[in-house]
Each structure stands twice: as structure tokens, then as C-alpha cells.
Amino acid sequence: SNVPTITLNNGVPMPQLGFGVWQVPDDEATAAVATALETGYRSIDTAAIYENERGVGRALAASGLPREELFVTTKLWNAEQGYDSTLRAFDASLERLGLEQVDLYLIHWPMPAVDRYLDTWKAFEKIYADGRARAIGVSNFQPAHLNRVLELGGTTPALNQIELHPTLQQSVPRAYHADHGIATEAWSPLGQGGDLLKDPKLARIAEKHGRTPAQVVLRWHLQLGNVVIPKSVTPSRIRENFDVFGFSLDAEDMAAIGTLNTDTRLGADPDENN
Ligand code: NAD
Numbered sequence: 001s002n003v004p005t006i007t008l009n010n011g012v013p014m015p016q017l018g019f020g021v022w023q024v025p026d027d028e029a030t031a032a033v034a035t036a037l038e039t040g041y042r043s044i045d046t047a048a049i050y051e052n053e054r055g056v057g058r059a060l061a062a063s064g065l066p067r068e069e070l071f072v073t074t075k076l077w078n079a080e081q082g083y084d085s086t087l088r089a090f091d092a093s094l095e096r097l098g099l100e101q102v103d104l105y106l107i108h109w110p111m112p113a114v115d116r117y118l119d120t121w122k123a124f125e126k127i128y129a130d131g132r133a134r135a136i137g138v139s140n141f142q143p144a145h146l147n148r149v150l151e152l153g154g155t156t157p158a159l160n161q162i163e164l165h166p167t168l169q170q171s172v173p174r175a176y177h178a179d180h181g182i183a184t185e186a187w188s189p190l191g192q193g194g195d196l197l198k199d200p201k202l203a204r205i206a207e208k209h210g211r212t213p214a215q216v217v218l219r220w221h222l223q224l225g226n227v228v229i230p231k232s233v234t235p236s237r238i239r240e241n242f243d244v245f246g247f248s249l250d251a252e253d254m255a256a257i258g259t260l261n262t263d264t265r266l267g268a269d270p271d272e273n274n
Contacts, residue, residue, distance in 0.1 A: 002040070002245050003015045003016060003017050003040070003041075003042065003043075003245070004016045004222075004245075006183055006225070006227060008135050008158040008159060008183055009156055009158050009181040009182065009183075010135055010158060012103070012134050012135045012158070014043065014071055014103070014104070014135075014159075014183070014227060015041075015042055015043040015071055015227075016222055016226075016227050016228070017041070017043070017218070017222070017227075017228055017229075017230075017241075017242065017244070018041060018042075018043030018044060018045050018071065018073070018227070018228070018229040019032075019033065019036040019041040019043065019044050019045065019229060019230070019231070019238070020045045020187070020229035020230060020231035021033065021044065021045065021046050021050060021052055021056060021231060022047070022050055022231055023050070023231070024050070024052055024055075024231070024233055025051075025052065025055075026051055026052040026054055026055040027055060028055070028233060029046075029052035029055030029056050029059065030055045030056075030058045030059045030062070031059075031233075032059075032232075032233045032238070033055070033056050033059035033060070034059045034062065034063065035235045035238050036238055036242075037059065037060075037063045037065060039238055039239050039242045040242055041238075041242060042065075042069055042070055042071055043070075043071035043072075043073070043103075043229070044056055044060070044070070044071070044072055044073065045073045045161075045229040046072075046073065046074050046075075046097075047074055047075035047077070047106075047108055048074060048075060048076065048077045048080070048089060048092070048093050048096075048108075049075070049077040049078075049108065053074060053093055053096035053097045054096045054097075054098075056072075056097060057096060057097040057098035057099065058098075060072065060097070060098070060099075061098055067099075070103070071103040071104070072097065072099060072102050072103050072104075073102065073103060073104040073105075073106065074093050074097065074102055074105060074106075075105070075106040075107070075108040075139060076089055076090065076093075076105065076106070076107050076108055076120065076124075077089065077108055078108060078109050078111050078114075078274075081107070081111060081114060081116040081117060081119075081120045082116050082119055082120060082123075083119045083120070083122055083123045084123075086119075086120050086123035086124065086127075087123050087126065087127070090105065090123075090127055090132070090133075093105075094132070100132070101131065101132050101133065101134065102132070102133050102134070103133070103134045103135065104133065104134070104135045104136070104137060104158065104159065105124060105127060105128075105133040105135075105136050105137075106136075106137050106138055106139045106159070106161055107120055107121065107124065107137075107138045107139060107141075108139050108140070109139065109140045109268075109270060109273050110138070110140060110141050110142070110145040110270055111273070111274050112145060112270075112271060112274065113274040114274055117138075117141075117145065117148075117149070118148060118149065118152060121138075121149050121152065121154070121155075121157075122152070122154070124136040124155075125154050125155050128155060135158040135159070136155065136157065136158060137157040137158045137159035137160060137161070137182075137183075138157045138159075138160050138161075139160065139161035139162065139185075139187070140160075140161070140162060140163075140268075140270040140273070141157070141160050141162075141270065142173070142270050142271060143172065143173060143176040145270075146160065146176065146180070146182070150180065156180060156181060156182065157182055158182070158183060159182060159183040159184070159185050159227070160173065160177055160182050160183075160184060160185070161185040161186075161187055161227075161229075162184065162185070162186070162187065162270075163186075163187050163188055163265060163266065163267050164184070164186035164187065164188075164189065164221075164226060165186065165188055165189055165190065165191040165196060165217065165266075166191065166196060166199075166202075166217060166220065166257050166260040166261065167191055167196055167260055167261060167262050167263075167264050168191075168261070168262075168263060168264055168265055168266075169258070169261040169263075170184075174224075174226075183227060184225070184226050184227065185226065185227040185228075185229065186221050186226045186227065186228050186229070187229065187267075188266055188267065189217065189218060189221050189226070189228040189229065189230050190214055190217055190218070190230050190241075191217075191266065192266055193214075194266075196213075196217070196260075197213045197214055197217070198213075199213070199260060201256050201257070201259070201260065202216055202217065202257070202260075205249070205253045205256060205257070208253075209247050209249075210247075211247060212240060214230070214237070214240060214241060215240060215241070215243065215244050215247075216249065216253070216257075217257075218230060218241060218244045219244050219247065219248065219249050220249060220253075220254065220257045222244065223248065223249055223254060
């Protein structure tokens with residue numbers, strides 16, 4: 001496919017554009033993922049808490065695509081943090097996905113008040129050492145949480161998946177990740193399709209390139225080096241969000257989008273979510 005890859009810190013290549021399935025019910029996930037795979041997406045982002053790992057797994061199996069062409073990410077839910085419970089939860093995710101290995105396994109949230117993410121990370125290292133995840137990483141970790149993981153002196157997380165879109169540009173975490181060889185993956189890359197996509201500056205840039213605001217936003221992420229996982233269940237949008245490699249934004253466009261930052265979260269604050 002025409003999707004560029006980034007190289008994770010352990011050498012594993014990851015498609016820079018993938019398909020997210022949050023809020024897609026299990027029975028609809030199969031059709032949505034099938035459409036994504038037919039479109040050319042090869043990276044799928046799910047999580048145990050999305051309760052659609054079985055539906056995703058059915059689409060992967062039915063696609064007939066060789067396993068090595070797929071990049072499957074899932075996440076450990078908060079309630080399962082801790083060493084033994086993580087190992088059990090991982091087994092259950094693999095069973096639901098119908099896979100023997102995932103490409104990327106993430107701790108979904110740090111849950112700092114619960115303070116089990118270091119033990120959880122040690123279980124992730126065991127899963128990685130056993131070859132059952134090709135890479136391990138985290139999600140929603142702030143630099144302070146990453147510092148503690150790095151202080152363990154073991155495996156550096158390959159990636160941190162954080163809320164990131166033009167209204168929450170996350171310059172501090174992005175710089176931290178760059179300094180430590182951790183890839184940045186943007187969740188809700190389209191700002192959940194809300195007011196962001198109606199912004200007049202984005203509309204002007206989209207018109208200039210003969211593209212849609214969603215395509216402009218995805219292009220902005222890609223040019224910054226972010227991994228993106230836009231979600232849609234609408235086939236035309238699934239295709240639209242994949243068709244972002246035939247144009248590029250110039251410095252003026254990038255700067256204009258840069259001015260849209262308001263540091264506004266759509267989701268939970270990682271320091272407070274427990
Ligand atoms: P998103 O930014 O991808 O927006 C998705 C919504 O935008 C769609 O439901 C639709 O309403 C709209 N949309 C999609 N394509 C469009 C288009 N071309 N034109 C106009 N509107 C369009 O939001 P998301 O689903 O929250 O995030 C993407 C993925 O990130 C999720 O599916 C999930 O995999 C992941 N995620 C992870 C976390 C986490 O805590 N790690 C949290 C939220 C989401």
C-alpha cells in the first residue's frame with residue numbers, strides 16, 4: 001500500500017495511518033474493518049474496553065490478508081492493571097482477536113492514583129520477551145508517568161497514544177517523546193469530527209488544495225510525524241480519510257493550523273482519570 005511507515009524504537013515498522021474502532025459495536029466492527037482493509041488500511045486500533053476485539057478479529061480472518069501485512073494494536077483496560085491480571089487480560093484479548101501475537105500492546109491509561117502502571121509495565125515486558133507482542137507502549141501517559149517507566153531501566157515504550165488534534169497540539173509531550181525515541185500516536189485525530197472540521201481557516205486550506213477539512217487535518221498530523229488512527233463507519237469517509245497521500249500542505253498552511261491550538265481536551269485528563 002501507499003501508506004508510509006514509521007520505525008519504532010525496536011526496529012518494527014508501523015503504518016503511519018491506521019483505522020480506529022472506538023464506539024463501533026462488535027457486530028458493526030466486522031463490516032467497518034472489512035471496508036478499511038479493502039480500502040488499503042493495514043493497521044487497526046482497538047482495545048479490550050471497546051468490546052469489539054472479536055468483531056475486529058473476524059474481519060482480519062475473513063480478509064485473507066497474510067498476518068505479516070497487518071498491524072494490530074489493542075490495549076489493556078484500567079481494571080486489569082497489575083502484573084498477573086495483565087497477563088490474564090492479554091491472553092483474553094489474543095483469544096478474542098483470534099491471534100497468536102499483536103503488533104502493539106498499550107497500557108490504556110496510567111491511572112496514577114491507583115499507581116499500578118509500573119508492575120503492569122513489567123508484565124508488558126514479559127509479554128514482549130515471550131514474543132507475543134512485537135512492540136509494547138502506553139497511552140495517555142504524561143511525561144511524569146513516562147519518567148517513572150524509564151527509571152525502571154528496562155524497555156522504553158515504543159509509542160505513546162495521546163489525545164492530539166489541531167485544538168490540542170500537545171507540544172510538550174511531543175517534544176518529550178522525540179527526546180526519548182518514543183513515537184507519538186494521535187487519538188481523536190479529527191477532534192471527533194466536531195466543530196474543528198467546521199473551522200473557516202481549515203475550510204480555506206481545504207479549498208486551496210481541492211480537499212476536505214478532514215483530509216487537511218490528517219495531512220497536518222502526517223507532516224508532523226504523528227501516527228494517526230481516524231475512525232469512521234461510513235465507507236465514503238473511510239476512503240476519504242485514507243486518500244491523504246496525493247497532496248501536501250505548505251509552510252503557510254502548517255502555520256495557520258498551528259494557530260488553532262486552544263489546549264482543549266475532548267477526553268479525560270490523564271492525571272485525574274482513575
Ligand atoms: P476521530 O477524531 O477519529 O473522529 C471520528 C469521528 O469524526 C467520526 O465518528 C465521525 O463523526 C467524524 N468523521 C470521521 N471521518 C470524517 C470525515 N472524513 N469527514 C467528516 N467527519 C468525519 O475520533 P475518535 O474515534 O475519538 O478517535 C480515533 C481513534 O482513536 C478511536 O477510534 C480509537 O481507536 C482511538 N482512541 C483512543 C483513545 C485512548 O484513550 N487511547 C481515546 C479515544 C480514541
